[in-house]
Amino acid sequence: MTQKFRLAEGGRINRDRPVRFRFDGITYHGYEGDTLASALLANGVRLVGRSFKYHRPRGILSAGAEEPNALVQLREGARTEPNMRAPQVALFDGLTAESQNRWPSLEFDVWSVNSLFSRFFPSGFYYKTFMWPASFWMTYEKFIRNATGLGKGPVGKDPDRYEQRHQWCDVLVAGGGPAGLMAALAAGRAGARVILADEQSEMGGSLLSDTSEIDGSQSADWVAGIMDELRSMEDVTILPRTTVSGYYDYNFLTLLERVTDHLGEDPDGKTPRQRFWQVRAKQVVLATGAIERPLSFLNNDRPGVMLAGAVRTYVNRYAALPGRKAVIFTNNDSAYDTALDLQRAGAAVTVIDVRKAPRGARIDAARAAGIDIEDGRVITRANGGKRVTGVIIRDLDESGKSVTGGSRSIGCDLVAMSGGWNPTVHLFSQSRGKLRFDELLAAFVPDKSFADERSAGACNGSMRLSDCLAEGLRAGLAAARDAGFNVRKAPTAPKADEAEVGATMPVWLVPSGKRLGRGGKHFVDFQNDVTAADLHLAHREGYVSVEHLKRYTTTGMGTDQGKTSNVNALAIMAELQGVSIPEAGTTTFRPPYTPTGFGAIAGRNVGAFMDPARLTAMHDWHVEHGAMFEDVGQWKRPWYYPRDGERMEDAVNREVLAARSAVTMLDASTLGKIDIQGPDAAEFLNRIYTNAWLKLPVGSCRYGIMLHEDGMVFDDGVTTRLAKNRFLMTTTTGGAANVLTWLEEWLQTEWPELQVYCTSVSEQWATVSVSGPYARHVVGSLTDYDKLGPRDLPFMTMAEMKVAGIPARVYRISFTGELAFEVNVPRRYGLALWQAIWEAGRKYGITPYGTEAMHVLRAEKGFIIVGQETDGTVTPMDLGMDWIVAKKKGDFIGRRSFARADTARPDRKQLVGLFTEDDPHHVLVEGQQLVEEVKRAPPMKMVGHVTSAYFSPNLGRSIALAVVKSGRERMGETLYAPRLGGGRPVKVTVTDPVFFDKEGVRARG
């Protein structure tokens, strides 16, 4: 237990619960309540990773979401995750982590040679290097990816559960620091439904690292009191370990809750690892705090150079001492708190303040504590390699742009820097909020809001604790009021430190006394290894827009999205351009705030839950009888029913032959069915379909095609007149929902005067289609045979009767071209009907068939399938179905488009049949292009394409349907179908698209 840098007391760690963990193969100890970063610091580990491009040694910079350096490969096997920010990884027993970007080890990294050649890796390196020849990119990329790379993705299936949840609330408070707690308390007391979310393991935010008092008690105790009250409120939901990751339109926000990440694994096999919340909030209070800025001095990336606020957090919250001899480098007051706390913790402290003669309560306190303050000075360089060993300081001259006087060296093992604070405006900006630049803070703060939200506390630019508390309270009250609550018992703002905070003096680029780029690097973006020299180069090369600058230099990219670098980079850019920082502008803040794993986004929508499988009443029978299934939309339809050892083509041929020689049965339940009622129902159909419907007799069926306004076929099906004012329309399986929407749209928006109601009954009915020469025998054996006679139930009519004792509608319609009966019964009887027909059909050799045989059978008959022969550019005339387009009945949807020149031109693609010439058994490929003349290589003039192609066992040869330019004038002509991947093009003859029973007598029998 050698936690050499663990303070003897203090911190919010549980010293009764020691925890073992491994980093780069070495076992360390920490405590429950530690993060990986705090535990590493307590163990004296300073080198935790290598940088992305130069492979420079890096340490822990921050204590939060902004961490650019300490990114680790967390855990192993299927649970491994790259780029995890060590300051945000909760420590658990057995945790394993590996450093990234190094090979073979962190201490000795081969790729650190990049650092020596760094002048060959300037801004825009990729763009400049890989311009030519393009084909070499593949080679370069492989090399570069190996040399850089940001960790490894898991290989195995994710073993954890991820939940999702929708939630509505009156007030969502993002951030549980002083402002957020007051906002939640105020809104909660008003009776609002409140969600309080914070990314940390406990609420309190900055107060967990603070030593100040609120209302006379320690800030941590004050937090505990507030939390007790919040927990007692039924409609306040408290979500620790939860990041508000995205803020979208209409106050829709996403939250990522890490439910069991901190435990290592799901404790009981049912608790999710993470939960993704989709929240719709009436009002939002943003209390997301602020992120400290680094200072850009020479070699500011050495391990041991940290943000001052982070150092304070490690000391106070985790009792981990990041160094024993500290130099504080600051341009503002806040780092003095760190200086005092470090000294209290036993470290030797020197403060370097860029400001000449700073004044204020904090500075006075530091002086009183005997801390040496070197004012008006800067660090011109940090010394050390794998950890900082000292700094060189010089005087800053009056311009603030260069140094003067002699240099002095100070030995140290820690540099705690503060370049000021950036309010965390990410969510505010995602909500479309506009920023303004605050000169006193030298930072962007929220200005104009466009959503139902308000910012409070540090994220609003208020850096004083008393201001944060008061602002949070006001924001919570206002949010509750705007959400419709009458605020009666408002809490009062608690008393806290009100000392004035001195101004920040921005020094965006700390002069080193040397030419920029010499003697070391001023890092601006640690994660992407972007230096001030890179920004200068981009400027010299003419980059003006901040968005271009970002992409060219990669500043602000990567997993941290520039949380510590963006403002520094654009301030340097603005200085170079001679414009103000707000004139230079910011890049766009995009969700998510921190990376969100795919597991949480996918939730339980994986495996069988990825997409619903829609099943018919007869599904289990199909499964039991060995059916192979085809996906038709979301439906699972039997594709074919192979017998033992049968190949697909054998099964399909057998099923197709049975339909024409004996009898077959098909589960046709999936077809769309719409009940259409009303005095104007027939007139409505007359306008929807291309053919005439007014005179269809009751009990009769008619095939119809419907078009979009452009005259192109969009669905087809048989519609039956059940009564004078009632029809039953069938649609394609895939088109059912769209057709109903289409009908409703026309009724509601164009023809409200028509008295018609449409109701979907697709699933009310289960349908068995019995088809083949013995169809009448089979169905007849289950009902009154005489009712099925050619005169009693002629082709294209319907009758209600009992089949197998079940009340049924029996339609004499046929998609196979054979004698067929479609028996419809209420769904609950579907399986019973199917089994009854199966039993009754056995003596006729009844064969169940699937969609593949159905397709072959209808292709033999030249019947189209919408979506196969049509693709949204095909008219009925193109299909040779002029007969279905009424010439006299008046208007219908799509009719007007037939007069368009393009729709009327004679060389449109028309439906034809194709026979292969050389090999009658060769089956063409659907989608295959057709040409008149074969050339050695494309391009060739294409005159059409194959839409359907099958082997027809009834013809004993292959058949195909195709659409070909002026196809009907090409009967007997030879065309060629070139093959993908070479091979001799297939020679084909253009034929009539009806291959079998051209007169259609069999279906009428």
Next chain:
Amino acid sequence: MADTATETSPLDGRAGSRADSAVIVEHPHLGKIDLRGDPGDTAFVDAVAEAIGAAPPIVANTVATAGKNSILWLGPDEWLLVTPEGNQGQAEGALRTALEGQHVSIVDTTDARTTIRLHGANARNVLMKGCPLDLHPRAFGPGQCAQSILAKADVLIHQLDDAPTYDIHVLCSFSRYLWDWLADAAKEFS
């Protein structure tokens, strides 16, 4: 012979939830009649009230209940009458008689949907995993219904009591998917 033909429901014999606080039970054949008509026409409203015992509700997403009949609002001119199993024929007949001569649509859709009754202290939490509606008691309670999505299935949700108990009407073809999804969603509470 109709009595001898075997009726099946899509969820027959399917393993349910193991969570006592989120129990699921199938009620496969509750009578359901889809009714369309003009709520501004008092003749229509009165006739429905006479046939069913309750007028079709005018307020969106509410349910009118009379005895064992419930009329669920589906749209400005559309309702679903839910009646005990086996009663749909009688209810349909009563509506047809009462609405004779009016422009209405009465369609028996009993078999199109099955009903999954979800009940228990965590029932709401289960629904909120996949339904974007606000189901908080302040926003949605007994006597209310809504059409929405649950996971990836279209559903009609009707809250029956404060337990809470919900009837989830779902198209039969989606019901196994939804049932398995619900059972899995309830696992967290088992």
